[in-house]
Amino acid sequence: MATLDASKSKYSNNEKMFLEGNEALAYGAINAGLNAFFGYPITPSSEVLETLAKEFGNPLYPNFKVFLQASSELEAANMLLGAAATGALAMTATSSPGFSLMQETISYAAGMEIPFVVADANRAGPGLGSLGPEQGDMWKASKGGGHGDYRCIVLSAHTVAELAQTPFLAFRLAFKYRNPVIILYDSYLAKLKEGIDLPTVEDLMVDRSWTVGQQNEGSRQILNSLNLEPDVHEDHEAHLQEKFRAMLEHEQRAEEYLTDDAEVILVAYGILARLAKKVVNKARGEGLKAGLLRPIILWPPPMTLLEKYVDRETPLLVVELNAGQLYEDVKQAASRRVDVGFVGHLGGSVPNIGTVESKMRRLVYGRTGG
């Protein structure tokens, strides 16, 4: 296994690279065609910024035209807005407190239909919280986060290799819907090192017909945010909602792991999906047919698949690093027709396997059984 040799990354895909999640995200972004990156240091995502600082100017990456460290996440997000408005594949990476600061701009971008990508390495909150992993930003990412009623597609990953692939999908979806896309990962995956093959990607073809700065004689592009005429704004919001409905319909994506014959299905994403897979494998070794439904896209949530298992009357156990956020979506899908259990762990670490196992067994066998 080669150590990190970034200069080879794009063209030596048969060579495994040993990367931490942040580095994989950075190279994944470059390989997806990243044009512009703006960021502000924060643990545990600073290595994305640092890796891209190092690669900026590398002749292997001619598309990577702009790299800038901003004076705050407010500034970074608004630099992103400007570059993206002129058609750049633009991205930033931050962690929870910084993600909070970016929300106003994400709202403007959703309203003006400007596509860009924000990666959030979720650390434990509220406040400065702890540097360990949490999934407390799940609602913030998937239910808008800033002001107004809007949605962003939210991608997750459970391995370093998968994280490296998220930027390509993120840019594709951002431009497809002209809307910001969030990559929600966590402190654990940010620092986890794994040997991966960097994804090779085809050139991303995106529609830039709406961007400013085209310098066409006689036509001009206006990305405005204020509509003082109520009916104009009503139409605009109706148009946005139509896009969010289209995302809900077309962009659900989840991995079904041993779910076909499952007597109980765990629902977990990100770093916890790894733990859930262990629980599932162990349970199967002990005669309990467990399975895992792992949302790859967190918003829109995998409602169609959830409903399928609810129709089969399979009990569901949601495992999250928060007090129950995806849990709400799962309960909605279940609409009281199946039992939905929940393990929520807060504080910057992951729950131990035993806790998840005992909750799962209780769900299947009842309080005294198993």
Added chain:
Amino acid sequence: MHYCPGCEHGLLTRLVASALDSLKLRKQAVMIDSVGCSVLAYKYLNIDHIQAPHGRAPAVMTGVKRFRPDLLVFSVQGDGDALAIGLAELIHAASRGESITTFVVNNAVYGMTGGQMAPTTLLGQVTKTTPAGRQAAIQGRPIDGAKLVASIDGASYVRRASLVPKPITSSDEPMFKQQEVEDAKQVIENAFKVQLMGGFSYVEFISTCWVNWKMSIKQAKIFASTQLVKQFPLGTYKDVFGVEDK
């Protein structure tokens, strides 16, 4: 126009348009619309526009210009937009020497939101949030944007001009000297030229907001051209390229 009659926002829009045409820059110009009374500028200036959140125009301009150095990028910011909520973005854009241009309308109040105190509000000035007049001990002293930006190494052109002609007499029917307004157009052209040379340009314009000052248009013009300019002296604060000598 949605500007109040007699407001210099409207005048500035026309001067910017005419400077863009004199320099034949209309095609490559992108205006970043700030949050304040200039927010609807896209309705009047027939060029490309992007809306920035309140105070963040210099950051949005940076994003545009870094990715598209071939474009001419500028904004018209209010004094609250530039010197209160957006001060960090302004100073850091200046410090990086971004080749962008920002025009700041200094009318000593928040116009769009109805006349609250701005960082530029004069001591003693009554606003909706300083009903007893601004007091140094409580609200601090006015911020001099031009002086501040000129102190930043990366800034190339810093100028304070006036859009409010000086009264020639102080009688009941004052006459107004047009020269300052004509100078203002030259200053705008200078600011664009500095951007084309790769520099950061900041131009602040002394203006009025008679509606929120609770004055007549005439009283407001006299107040601005006699009182505001005392706190905010007109002149060239910095001209690294010597654009005014050319």
